[in-house]
Amino acid sequence: MGLFRGFVSLLVLFLIERSNMSLVRLNDNGYEDLVIAIDPGVPEDGQLIEQIKDMVTTASTYLFEATEKRFFFKNVSILIPKNWKENLNYKRPKHESYEYADVRIAAPALPGRDEPYTRQFTDCGEKAEYIHFTPDYVRGKKQNEYGPSGRLFVHEWAHLRWGVFDEYNEDQPFYSAKSKKIEATRCSTGISGINRVYKCQADSCVIRSCRTNSTTKLYEKDCQFFPDKVQAEKASIMFMQSIDSVFEFCNAENHNHEAPSLQNINSSEDFTNTTPMAAPPPPPVFSLLRISERILCLVLDKSGSMSSFNRLNRMNQAAQYFLLQTVENGSWVGMVHFDSVATIKSELIQIKSDSERNKLLESLPTQAYGGTSICSGIEAAFQLTSQMDGSEIVLLTDGEDVTTGRCIDTVKQSGVIIHFIALGPSADEGVIQMSNIKGETLSIYSRYLIYFHGHCKIYLHSIVVHFWTYPHSLLFTYFLSVIFSIPQYSFSLVFLIFYF
Ligand SMILES: *[C@@H]1O[C@H](CO)[C@@H](O)[C@H](O)[C@H]1NC(C)=O
Numbered sequence: 001m002g003l004f005r006g007f008v009s010l011l012v013l014f015l016i017e018r019s020n021m022s023l024v025r026l027n028d029n030g031y032e033d034l035v036i037a038i039d040p041g042v043p044e045d046g047q048l049i050e051q052i053k054d055m056v057t058t059a060s061t062y063l064f065e066a067t068e069k070r071f072f073f074k075n076v077s078i079l080i081p082k083n084w085k086e087n088l089n090y091k092r093p094k095h096e097s098y099e100y101a102d103v104r105i106a107a108p109a110l111p112g113r114d115e116p117y118t119r120q121f122t123d124c125g126e127k128a129e130y131i132h133f134t135p136d137y138v139r140g141k142k143q144n145e146y147g148p149s150g151r152l153f154v155h156e157w158a159h160l161r162w163g164v165f166d167e168y169n170e171d172q173p174f175y176s177a178k179s180k181k182i183e184a185t186r187c188s189t190g191i192s193g194i195n196r197v198y199k200c201q202a203d204s205c206v207i208r209s210c211r212t213n214s215t216t217k218l219y220e221k222d223c224q225f226f227p228d229k230v231q232a233e234k235a236s237i238m239f240m241q242s243i244d245s246v247f248e249f250c251n252a253e254n255h256n257h258e259a260p261s262l263q264n265i266n267s268s269e270d271f272t273n274t275t276p277m278a279a280p281p282p283p284p285v286f287s288l289l290r291i292s293e294r295i296l297c298l299v300l301d302k303s304g305s306m307s308s309f310n311r312l313n314r315m316n317q318a319a320q321y322f323l324l325q326t327v328e329n330g331s332w333v334g335m336v337h338f339d340s341v342a343t344i345k346s347e348l349i350q351i352k353s354d355s356e357r358n359k360l361l362e363s364l365p366t367q368a369y370g371g372t373s374i375c376s377g378i379e380a381a382f383q384l385t386s387q388m389d390g391s392e393i394v395l396l397t398d399g400e401d402v403t404t405g406r407c408i409d410t411v412k413q414s415g416v417i418i419h420f421i422a423l424g425p426s427a428d429e430g431v432i433q434m435s436n437i438k439g440e441t442l443s444i445y446s447r448y449l450i451y452f453h454g455h456c457k458i459y460l461h462s463i464v465v466h467f468w469t470y471p472h473s474l475l476f477t478y479f480l481s482v483i484f485s486i487p488q489y490s491f492s493l494v495f496l497i498f499y500f
C-alpha cells in the first residue's frame with residue numbers, strides 16, 4: 001500500500017507543479033518578471049529580440065490606457081535558446097525556463113497558421129498557461145490578418161492573467177436582441193458595422209446582404225460582421241482590439257449582457273488591489289537571458305549518522321546513477337563532501353564523455369564520520385559554482401542537523417537551485433528548518449507542501465514514503481530518476497524523505 005500511495009502522490013505532485021508556475025508578480029502598478037521565451041527551433045535572429053521589445057513597449061502604454069492608468073509592464077526577461085550564439089549582453093537564467101514562460105515565440109503547428117492564441121483551459125477568472133506568438137507575427141508580417149502586435153499582446157494578456165474570455169463567439173456570431181433585431185455578438189453594441197456574406201469561388205469574390213433563416217430567425221451560416229474601419233466606439237479589447245478607436249475593456253457600464261459571449265470582466269485581484277497612477281509609467285526594462293550548460297554541484301553528507309542503515313552506500317548508489325545515467329553531456333559538475341566541515345572534492349569539470357563521469361565517481365565518499373553541517377556543504381558549493389545564476393546543488397543528506405536555519409536566507413537570496421534529498425526518518429527537523437515551515441508535521445504516508453517565499457516562489461515538496469517491504473535500491477533509483485528529470489531551472493527544492 002505504502003508503495004502504491006507513494007507513486008500516486010508523486011504523480012499528483014508533478015502535475016501540480018506544471019500549472020501556474022509563472023514568475024510574474026504585480027508590484028504597485030507594474031507587472032514584473034514576465035518571461036518571453038524563444039523556442040529553440042527558431043533560427044538565430046537578433047532583430048526578433050528588438051521586435052519583441054517593441055511589441056511589449058507598445059503593449060505597456062496601451063494596457064495602461066485600457067486599464068485607466070492602472071497597469072503597465074515593468075520588466076521582462078527574454079529567454080534566448082542555447083543554440084543561438086553567445087553574446088556579452090546575455091546573462092544566465094536564474095529560475096526562468098522555457099516550460100514555464102508566460103509567452104512562447106514558436107513556429108506555428110501548421111505552416112502558415114500564424115494566429116496568436118492563449119492556452120486557456122481554465123475557468124473564467126483563472127490564470128491561463130501561456131501565450132503563443134509565431135516569429136512571423138512578431139516580425140509584423142501577419143499584421144494585415146491579426147492587427148498590430150502591441151494591442152494584440154494586451155488582448156492575450158487579459159486571457160492569460162485575468163482569465164477573461166473573448167467577446168466574439170465563432171459558434172454563435174449573431175443573437176436575437178430584445179429589440180427584435182439580429183445583432184452581431186460583440187462588446188460593446190456601440191461597435192458599428194455591416195453584416196455581409198463574403199464568398200470567394202475560383203478567382204471571383206462576391207459580397208451580398210445576409211438572408212435570415214426562417215427556422216433559427218438568425219442570419220444564415222456564412223454571414224459575418226464587418227466592423228466599420230472608422231468609428232468612435234472605445235470598447236472592447238476582448239472583441240476587436242485592432243479597431244483604431246478601441247482602447248477599453250468591457251466594464252459594468254458598457255458590458256453587453258445580451259450577447260452570448262463568455263466574456264465577463266470580473267474584478268481580478270489585480271484590480272481590487274491597485275489604484276490608478278498619477279504619472280505615466282516608465283517603459284519596460286528588458287533582460288536578455290540565454291539558456292546555457294548546466295552547472296551543478298553534488299553535495300554529499302559523509303557524517304557519522306550516514307554509516308547507519310547502509311545510508312552511505314545508498315547515497316553513493318544514487319550519486320552513481322546520477323553521474324552515469326542522468327547528467328547531460330556538456331554540463332559542468334563538481335563535488336563537495338561535508339560532515340561538520342566541508343571539503344571540495346572535485347572542481348567543476350565539463351562532462352564530455354565517460355571519462356569525466358568515471359573521474360567523478362572516484363571522488364565519492366568511502367567512510368562516514370563526524371558531525372553534520374548542511375550549511376557548510378552549501379557554502380562550499382556556492383564557492384565552487386560562484387553562485388552562478390541558475391546553477392544547481394544536489395544535496396544528499398540524512399538531514400540530521402539542527403543548524404540549517406543559519407543559511408536559509410543566503411540560499412533564498414542566491415540564484416541557485418537546490419535539490420535536497422534527505423535519507424532516513426530523522427530528516428524532518430532539518431527539512432522543516434530548511435523550508436521554514438513551522439508547526440507542520442509530516443504524516444505517515446505522503447503529502448506535499450507547496451510554499452511561497454515572497455518574491456521568488458519556491459515550491460517545497462515533502463513526500464514521506466514507507467517502503468519497508470520493497471527492494472530499496474530499485475525504488476530509490478526510480479525516485480531519483482524522477483527527481484533528476486525535473487527540467488532545468490524549474491526552481492524547485494525537492495525534499496524526499498525515505499523511511500527505511
Ligand atoms: C524587475 O524588478 C524587480 C523590482 O525592481 C526586481 O527585483 C527584478 O529583479 C527585476 N527583474 C528583471 C527581470 O529585471
Ligand SMILES: *[C@@H]1O[C@H](CO)[C@@H](O)[C@H](O)[C@H]1NC(C)=O
Nearest residue numbers: 212213214215216217220221
Ligand atoms: C436554417 O437553420 C437550420 C438549423 O440550423 C438548418 O438546418 C437549415 O438548413 C437552415 N436553412 C437554410 C435555408 O439555410
Ligand SMILES: *[C@@H]1O[C@H](CO)[C@@H](O)[C@H](O)[C@H]1NC(C)=O
Nearest residue numbers: 125252264265266267268272
Ligand atoms: C464577479 O462575478 C461573480 C460571479 O459571477 C459575481 O458574484 C461578482 O459580483 C462579480 N464581481 C464584480 C466586481 O463584478
Ligand SMILES: *[C@@H]1O[C@H](CO)[C@@H](O)[C@H](O)[C@H]1NC(C)=O
Nearest residue numbers: 325326327328329352353354
Ligand atoms: C555523451 O557523449 C558520449 C561521447 O560523445 C556518447 O557516447 C554518449 O552517449 C553521450 N551521452 C549522453 C547522455 O548523451
